[in-house]
Amino acid sequence: MSSQTALSATIPQTRTGRPSWYWPVIIVGSILVVSTVRVLTGAHDIDSSGALTAAIGMAMPLVLAGLAGLWSERAGVVNIGLEGMMILGTWGAAFFGFHFGPWAGILGAVVLGMLGGAVHALATVVFGVDHIVSGVAINLLGAGAGSYLAVRTFTGLPGGGPTQSPPLEQLPFLSIPGLGDWLQQLETSRTWLVADLAGILRTLTTNVNALTLIAIALVVGSAWLLWRTSFGLRLRSVGEAPHAAETLGVNVLRYKFLAVLVSGGLAGLAGGFLVLVASNLYREGQTGGRGYIGLAAMIFGNWRPGGLAAGAMLFGYADAVQLRGRGDVIHAYLLPIGLFLLGWGIWQLIRRSQGKPMTGVWRIVISLAVLAWFAFTAEVPAEFTNMTPYVATLLVLAFSAQRLRMPAADGTVYRKGEAN
């Protein structure tokens, strides 16, 4: 394992990255596919502004959790305790949000999350405990502390109880004036492509929550900070080769500690988003494993901000569709997925020159099964919709693990002065 990574580090990168038109083509292509599927299957909720707004609402906690994971793992500390820090954040947001208003709620979420981050940093960076072990313990601790504090502070408040906070004041929603009605008209026309673009624009310009904008700014800011500044270079060097960084005078422990603290704060904010925006109150079990999905989104996105945002959007979308009870939407997706697999399989079969004709065959078999599923059912059961993010992550990991590259020293315990 270590010899492999050492080897790959010495070989200069030959691939110069994707051409500049790659992402625009992917985005335009997917809009075309989605709008065609919508018209063909009549599942109009597939990209209605309602569904997209819900998707953004579901995705933002995942984006923030993924970003939290990114900060920590880029500095070489695996943070599986995101879930626990998120739970702490939900309580912080609700407690401070109720007593001092929603903006204080944001602060409360960040501070409580940072508290969890500080514990993780203390265990992993200072004491050198195994990162996963510490993370699991923090999840236990976070869940326990969150529900203990909730019982302690929310019981007896008007509308509150041992497992639920009173309803909270909302953060402001922002819109670009004058666009909403016009776009809504276009969207309800249900015309191919026009309605879809209108739906997307409407989602982006009307009733956007302030915290959503903050979250987007945090993603962009983190990308800039980590990849465009010397601070970011040092922080990432600590995750790639801590001993090399040490020889260059980087205070490795300080960078790691700071990164985990920031990670905790972002995870807390992810919990705060759930409380302040997504549901307007604290409920026990509100995070529902989103810390883990955020981590999955980060891996899905290859430890990069853009990738993790895309992964989080995908998972958030699946979540939103399922919450809106639209089994027909996921069902509609079976069509393009089946056709895509069929085309891929046939293409593989045509290119038999690779000497592996069998790979095409099973793709065709699966595609036929998917298409049959599409043809003979009207809906995908809710349980399978729920499963989507997890299955997607597993499949991405299974089929592109070779393309994923995590920070080289991720998860290893660093002790000062042990370079050799």
Place this chain on the structure above:
Amino acid sequence: MKFDFRRLALGAAAPVLAIVVALLLTTVILIVAGDPVLAVWQVLFKVPLPRQLVAIVNEATVLYLSAVAVAIGFKMNLFNIGVDGQYRIASFTAAVFAGAHFLPGWLNIIVAILVSIATGALWALIAGVLKVTRGVSEVISTIMLNYIATYLVAYFLKGAAVKVEGSNATSTRILAEDSRVPGIDISWLANTPNKVYGLLILSIVVGFLYWFILNKTRFGFDLRATGQSETAAVASGVNVKRMVVTAMVLSGGAAGLVGMPLLFGQDFAYGDTVQAGLGFAGISVALLGRNSPIGMAISALLWGYLNQLSNGLQIGAGVSDRLVLIIQGIIVLSVVVAYEVVRRARLRLEQGRVARELATIAGPATKEVAA
């Protein structure tokens, strides 16, 4: 001899230290939150009633199985977070199989347990295969598989559910009288009509097998060797990939047993009210018990004790029983920190000893070289 004593003291120091730290920190939390400190400790340090004693042993029985499942992975440096999903999908399958009553009485129970082991092993196999063929970290894949298991079970439970009159809980068919494992009567020991799970024996057997296989067989040696140094294991001819898959399957098989005492001794069916999260508790117990068969038994009992006595917190001290989750969390966290500190202290001790011995053997010449 003196040195050995110190080692022993160091070994016991970590868990004791952790528990003391947990008590201190919890006291601080209680003071900050403004809860009655003394009343809380009075409730938690009461001598358990006979009825509670039975409940503690029963809870420990289940937790111990879960801890062993986790520990098998730990010994191989594998982190099987998936015990939670594995035991639920396995108990569900076993409950459906046993509920169908294909076989009479005891045979039904034994085959159902085997079915459960096989299901748990199969579910863990996915993670094992993904790890060795595609390089997917078992930590992430087992977390994903936990959720997939949750929804799969929910889906199939809807199909397999039997309507019970006057209740809206969904569960599999309830086992017939002859397919239940009778409890062990301990009225001769403690004054209570409650019975200890008959499958307590299963836990003890599993604990013994765990100790025997790991410490007394070639396979166990290879497994531990792979966990401690993969390169050394490869050099001695161990097929690491096969070892990873085997360890994962064994861990999953043991996870399959977790739900068995509950299924055959208490619930007699698998429903949506079945206890979740036992897999995660197992991780804590394994960490606290340092993967040792005896250590895990003690920590499983400690966990059961804390869980049972915390039930009285609300009435006895007016404090939420969730407090126990904080105590347990702090214990786990401080125990891993303490083990790490002790491990380093031990290392320093040993280095010092070796250096001293070398110095006395070789005289001052080596000292110069070493310096």
